[in-house]
Amino acid sequence: MTAVQAPVGTRWWADPKYLIVLLITLVLVAGEARYSILGGYDRLATTLGTCIATEVLLSRLLRGRVANISSAYITGISLALLIKPQANILWPFALGGFLAIGSKYVLTYRGRHLWNPSNFAIALFVLVAADSVAILSHQWGNDLRINLVIWAFGLAVASRARVLHVTLTYVVCFVVLAVARNVIVAGPLLAELAPITGPMYQLFVFFMVTDPRTTVGTRRGRMVVVAIVAVVETVIRLAGDFQVSLLRPLYPSPPLLALAIVGPIAMWWDLHRQTRKQSVRA
Amino acid sequence: MPQVSWRRFFVTAAFAAAVAGVVALNRRAVGSVGDAREGIRLSEVAHQSGIDFVHQAPTLDPMLAHIAPHVAALGACVSVTDVNNDNWPDLYFTTSRFGAANALYLNQRDGTFRDVSAEAGVAELNQAGEGVSMGAVWGDYDNDGFEDLLVTKWGYPQLLRNLGNGRFEDVTERSGLRRWMNSNGAVWLDFDRDGLLDLYLTGYFRSDIDFWNLRTTRIMQHSWEFASNGGKNLLFKNIGDGRFEDVTDTMGVGSTRWTLAAAAADFNDDGWPDLYLANDYGPEELFLNRGGRRFELARAGLEDDSKSGMAVALGDVYNRGRLDVFVTNISVRGFLFQGNNLRINFMRELGRFDEIASGVVADAGWAWGAQFGDLNNDGLLDLVVANGFISADSGRDYWYAMSKIAGAQGNIFEDAKNWPPIGTASLSGYERSRVLLNRGREGFVDVAQEAGVADLLDGRSVALADLFNRGTLDVVIANEKGKALVYRSTAYPGHWIALKLIGTRSNRSAIGAEVTVEFGAVRQRQVVAGGMGFCSQNDRRLHFGLGDQRLGRVTIRWPTGTEQVLNGLAPDRLHVITEPSPGAQQR
Numbered sequence A: 001m002t003a004v005q006a007p008v009g010t011r012w013w014a015d016p017k018y019l020i021v022l023l024i025t026l027v028l029v030a031g032e033a034r035y036s037i038l039g040g041y042d043r044l045a046t047t048l049g050t051c052i053a054t055e056v057l058l059s060r061l062l063r064g065r066v067a068n069i070s071s072a073y074i075t076g077i078s079l080a081l082l083i084k085p086q087a088n089i090l091w092p093f094a095l096g097g098f099l100a101i102g103s104k105y106v107l108t109y110r111g112r113h114l115w116n117p118s119n120f121a122i123a124l125f126v127l128v129a130a131d132s133v134a135i136l137s138h139q140w141g142n143d144l145r146i147n148l149v150i151w152a153f154g155l156a157v158a159s160r161a162r163v164l165h166v167t168l169t170y171v172v173c174f175v176v177l178a179v180a181r182n183v184i185v186a187g188p189l190l191a192e193l194a195p196i197t198g199p200m201y202q203l204f205v206f207f208m209v210t211d212p213r214t215t216v217g218t219r220r221g222r223m224v225v226v227a228i229v230a231v232v233e234t235v236i237r238l239a240g241d242f243q244v245s246l247l248r249p250l251y252p253s254p255p256l257l258a259l260a261i262v263g264p265i266a267m268w269w270d271l272h273r274q275t276r277k278q279s280v281r282a
Numbered sequence B: 001m002p003q004v005s006w007r008r009f010f011v012t013a014a015f016a017a018a019v020a021g022v023v024a025l026n027r028r029a030v031g032s033v034g035d036a037r038e039g040i041r042l043s044e045v046a047h048q049s050g051i052d053f054v055h056q057a058p059t060l061d062p063m064l065a066h067i068a069p070h071v072a073a074l075g076a077c078v079s080v081t082d083v084n085n086d087n088w089p090d091l092y093f094t095t096s097r098f099g100a101a102n103a104l105y106l107n108q109r110d111g112t113f114r115d116v117s118a119e120a121g122v123a124e125l126n127q128a129g130e131g132v133s134m135g136a137v138w139g140d141y142d143n144d145g146f147e148d149l150l151v152t153k154w155g156y157p158q159l160l161r162n163l164g165n166g167r168f169e170d171v172t173e174r175s176g177l178r179r180w181m182n183s184n185g186a187v188w189l190d191f192d193r194d195g196l197l198d199l200y201l202t203g204y205f206r207s208d209i210d211f212w213n214l215r216t217t218r219i220m221q222h223s224w225e226f227a228s229n230g231g232k233n234l235l236f237k238n239i240g241d242g243r244f245e246d247v248t249d250t251m252g253v254g255s256t257r258w259t260l261a262a263a264a265a266d267f268n269d270d271g272w273p274d275l276y277l278a279n280d281y282g283p284e285e286l287f288l289n290r291g292g293r294r295f296e297l298a299r300a301g302l303e304d305d306s307k308s309g310m311a312v313a314l315g316d317v318y319n320r321g322r323l324d325v326f327v328t329n330i331s332v333r334g335f336l337f338q339g340n341n342l343r344i345n346f347m348r349e350l351g352r353f354d355e356i357a358s359g360v361v362a363d364a365g366w367a368w369g370a371q372f373g374d375l376n377n378d379g380l381l382d383l384v385v386a387n388g389f390i391s392a393d394s395g396r397d398y399w400y401a402m403s404k405i406a407g408a409q410g411n412i413f414e415d416a417k418n419w420p421p422i423g424t425a426s427l428s429g430y431e432r433s434r435v436l437l438n439r440g441r442e443g444f445v446d447v448a449q450e451a452g453v454a455d456l457l458d459g460r461s462v463a464l465a466d467l468f469n470r471g472t473l474d475v476v477i478a479n480e481k482g483k484a485l486v487y488r489s490t491a492y493p494g495h496w497i498a499l500k501l502i503g504t505r506s507n508r509s510a511i512g513a514e515v516t517v518e519f520g521a522v523r524q525r526q527v528v529a530g531g532m533g534f535c536s537q538n539d540r541r542l543h544f545g546l547g548d549q550r551l552g553r554v555t556i557r558w559p560t561g562t563e564q565v566l567n568g569l570a571p572d573r574l575h576v577i578t579e580p581s582p583g584a585q586q587r
Helices: A016-035 A041-063 A070-082 A091-106 A117-128 A144-160 A164-185 A189-197 A199-208 A219-241 A245-250 A254-281 B002-028 B062-071 B399-406
Strands: A083-085 A133-135 B042-044 B077-081 B090-094 B103-107 B113-115 B131-139 B148-155 B158-162 B168-170 B185-189 B198-202 B234-238 B244-246 B259-265 B274-279 B285-290 B294-297 B312-315 B324-327 B341-346 B352-355 B367-373 B382-387 B393-397 B434-438 B444-446 B459-465 B474-479 B485-489 B495-502 B514-519 B522-527 B542-547 B551-557 B563-566 B574-578
Touching: A016 A070, A016 A144, A016 A199, A041 A070, A041 A091, A041 B002, A070 A083, A070 A091, A070 A117, A070 A199, A083 A091, A083 A117, A091 A117, A091 B002, A117 A133, A117 A199, A117 A245, A117 A254, A117 B002, A144 A164, A144 A199, A164 A189, A164 A199, A164 A219, A189 A199, A189 B399, A199 A254, A219 A245, A219 A254, A219 B399, B077 B131, B077 B459, B077 B474, B090 B131, B090 B474, B131 B185, B148 B185, B148 B198, B185 B259, B198 B259, B259 B312, B274 B312, B367 B474, B382 B459, B382 B474, B495 B514, B495 B551, B514 B542, B522 B542
Parallel strands: B312 B367, B367 B459, B495 B574
Antiparallel strands: A083 A133, B042 B485, B077 B090, B090 B103, B103 B113, B131 B148, B148 B158, B158 B168, B185 B198, B198 B234, B234 B244, B259 B274, B274 B285, B285 B294, B312 B324, B324 B341, B341 B352, B367 B382, B382 B434, B434 B444, B459 B474, B474 B485, B495 B542, B514 B522, B514 B551, B551 B563
């Protein structure tokens, strides 16, 4: 959910784009006030500053105009919340911010970026910087109340932003597949359902998987893609349960890596298909 | 548009350089490793020394069978004492299975030890209905000149009075300490400075849990970060006549934050011993002692930094005359970087600690026991850290399975039945111990491999002592479900001085006494601890490396508050110092 177009005539404060900004700010403020989730304001300042500076610089450099920074703001806060590096190192926040926003300008196909920016940076860190960076070591107190508040606001904003179908499709798929995993691996069912009650999934279902700039054009297509993300996540999770060592780098964050794999492929396929259609019409 | 192409090329190159930068910086994160010239040499001599102790883990209620290796992964501990006052350190190890015997190894003064636990009456402490041993600390609670033994247990703690004739008497019942707890730590301190050692017992699991007769599986933490549903810590005041009184609530130190370790020292220089707690699933806690009348939970920069504290070690890292704090935590590649904490003490000036751990200090794996000690007598305190949690099937890893519930809502994983079965999997297993050489402002460097420490056992407890009275510190490590290791120092660098303190008005063990040794242009402070690290205790004799510096003034602040200044002490020897009577001349 990074850059949603407001319907014509919408007041700025009712623009879904700013509602999303408001929501992630709420997540940040509530989490920091209650559980000190940032681990230091220098981390937030570094990530946010890098994201916004990169957005301003690259948009001016490559597109001749300064882009709206709301997307960079959301990406910056997402990264500050999700990246949990080894003690006292700041470079993951600086490089993560630059790579996240930079991916929007470098990793493109037919003028569209393929990865959700924060998803790209996090997936990169998980795969090539696991000695330095973990994802969301903090769990926001494992507190049901704060999570319920965020879910309530998140669902309202997702509805307003017209991406609720994406969120709900993912949640339904996760639950169904969790039951399926439970049948396969035995063990407690709640252990399979447990992840979706955690904070990483809040950021995932409200700020990443719903990003309209990095998903396919049609409503049905988006639901199919997010279902495929859930399936790939399940494959990674089963590999974790059965100790498939080849996929071990993916275990720490199955949903984020599933999205990093599926998202750009779906995006590329959708853009490719649209181009072919336009060619045929022409 | 060639101009745009150049710009795009520039941006793409910068992007690629950033990716390369991530890869390069990630490699540096592994940390720095020192070389063999650093002067620390250790040789493992447990068997040659007559120590063949192997820890056995507890067996628990079948309701916990699916995660038993995880829950029952504690209890291997070692503490140092001088049980017969011969000025040769002895060792006490705990094991944790019903019927298995703890061991008291008496120093034979010839490089070997002899297990005298059976005749001493300190072996058979792991009995059904009574609980299993989880650690031990020594202190002369009755001031009769002999070190007494307090064994913490999952069950009833036991106080064993040293009769001075090689035998011990179980005085738990009449001391008032027979209270069922699931405790993994204890520390002796004289919080009210009345000359009698008081006792702080830490609670881990709730005290209503009997691990062999479970009534519920809802026994686990309700948060991985801010859990407060652990066992209650208890403070017992020594009221004389061999009896203790529970003053926990009136003194305000009944934390229920899953405390694994505690250390006592005067962190803010007000003359009263404070309590520093390492809590699992939560932030560390510092209870400041207000004149012996009550404790106050301090806001000292600790309250928001929630991790998995396992051990507390105290040491003057930069020779500033302060006691800094090292607390071990968990780091595991890809999943979790909590990082150990090295907190520099600015309590006197700023009312807080500053956390500065990085590199090898921060990331040691799943770290447990740790101790400061000058292993090469260069005048700087080094660090020994034991690592590794469960070493089982190396091809199977429980981290992924545990991560499924780790991010979830607390009421899910509070119930042990919702935990995925661990089976034969390892969990941060086969991790090596760290020997971190202190290079002052240049930071610490890991010299374990070069020093000769390469074991991959699941280390829990570390204790340091000059076991063979040679003027160099040796290292003892107790390993979970493994053999105890004795690393004998084989290097003899630098000058040193050791001090054994005997209290007269203070408690006779002199626990709580703080010694500041000045050498060269620096001064180093150490404290006589009634328990430190994780379920362990170093030799009460304080060992100071001096390097090639000239020894200056030695200042002792005794637990009662008396300050004694000693000049002209000879280096390279042990000095036995008895607390002066009031008005006595200082030398």
